Amino acid sequence: MKRHLISAADLSREEAVLVLDTAAELAGVSARPIRKLPTLRGRTVVNLFYEDSTRTRTSFEAAAKRLSADVINFSARGSSVAKGESLKDTALTLEAMGADAIVVRHGASGAPHRLAGWVTGSVINAGDGTHEHPTQALLDAFTIRQRLGSPDHGASGRRGAGLDGVRATIVGDVLHSRVARSGVLLLSTLGADVTLVAPPTLIPFGVGGWPCKISYDLDAELPKSDVVMMLRVQQERMTAAYFPTVREYRRRYGLDAGRMSLLPDHAIVMHPGPMNRGVEIAAEVADSPRSTIVEQVSNGVIVRMAVLYLMLGGVEGNS
Numbered sequence: 001m002k003r004h005l006i007s008a009a010d011l012s013r014e015e016a017v018l019v020l021d022t023a024a025e026l027a028g029v030s031a032r033p034i035r036k037l038p039t040l041r042g043r044t045v046v047n048l049f050y051e052d053s054t055r056t057r058t059s060f061e062a063a064a065k066r067l068s069a070d071v072i073n074f075s076a077r078g079s080s081v082a083k084g085e086s087l088k089d090t091a092l093t094l095e096a097m098g099a100d101a102i103v104v105r106h107g108a109s110g111a112p113h114r115l116a117g118w119v120t121g122s123v124i125n126a127g128d129g130t131h132e133h134p135t136q137a138l139l140d141a142f143t144i145r146q147r148l149g150s151p152d153h154g155a156s157g158r159r160g161a162g163l164d165g166v167r168a169t170i171v172g173d174v175l176h177s178r179v180a181r182s183g184v185l186l187l188s189t190l191g192a193d194v195t196l197v198a199p200p201t202l203i204p205f206g207v208g209g210w211p212c213k214i215s216y217d218l219d220a221e222l223p224k225s226d227v228v229m230m231l232r233v234q235q236e237r238m239t240a241a242y243f244p245t246v247r248e249y250r251r252r253y254g255l256d257a258g259r260m261s262l263l264p265d266h267a268i269v270m271h272p273g274p275m276n277r278g279v280e281i282a283a284e285v286a287d288s289p290r291s292t293i294v295e296q297v298s299n300g301v302i303v304r305m306a307v308l309y310l311m312l313g314g315v316e317g318n319s
């Protein structure tokens with residue numbers, strides 16, 4: 001593995017499969033009564049979060065602790081960031097305390113990349129603005145491989161397998177979604193066919209260069225999907241009116257039980273959370289047996305353990 005994980009594009013197919021296989025090994029540890037490995041004893045992982053997070057922060061913390069690393073949680077609120085300290089000075093302070101890895105979430109796209117230029121430890125991007133969220137893409141890929149793990153459904157759950165031939169449809173607020181961008185890059189690296197579905201106003205410029213197809217018609221795509229990933233409508237990042245009303249959005253792009261019935265029987269429904277129930281996803285869909293939303297959270301811990309293990313555990317070839 002490379003020293004930093006900033007973009008899903010940093011991972012070759014072999015590296016991505018290695019993360020998934022390592023996570024599958026580590027899943028055994030999470031099932032034991034004592035869920036701890038001594039692998040990262042004496043190492044320090046800093047969680048540097050400038051944006052709110054429930055799942056990602058706690059999941060990185062649990063992952064680092066299960067590998068016996070020391071964890072420092074730093075949130076911008078209540079720190080000297082509130083006094084105007086810069087990202088660089090904050091990072092150098094944390095590094096002076098011996099951080100081997102900095103897990104960073106920041107509202108500005110590109111912040112983890114800058115950080116990687118200032119510190120000697122590893123930087124792991126836990127979400128930067130509307131840019132990328134590579135560990136979310138890894139946990140989504142892991143969940144897909146696990147759920148669709150029989151040859152009739154395209155993917156093979158076997159170790160070493162990618163997602164060849166899996167048809168993944170990512171739906172909704174693509175414009176503001178770092179989950180979508182990292183998902184497109186990683187799933188296509190692993191061999192999946194990815195289609196983005198959104199209103200034209202929520203498709204980013206430059207999407208023509210992404211390794212995926214674009215559609216504006218959800219009903220036409222659902223029968224051809226093995227995976228449908230619903231994205232949160234990110235009101236907090238919206239500076240203009242991107243669709244007429246929530247009701248209209250839901251009517252065209254929301255997933256309710258009626259629409260879900262258009263999916264093939266084996267297909268799964270994903271959402272990275274937090275959900276707007278009743279907007280992009282109906283409660284009966286989120287709570288249905290097809291939904292992987294809770295599994296995505298538990299898989300998040302083992303996939304992040306795998307990432308920390310491979311980046312910090314002294315695996316040969318680290319550069």
Ligand code: NCD
Nearest residue numbers: 055056127133232272273274
């Ligand atoms: C996502 C995020 O923060 O990018 N959440 C997550 O990490 N599980 C998606 C979102 O905020 O909608």
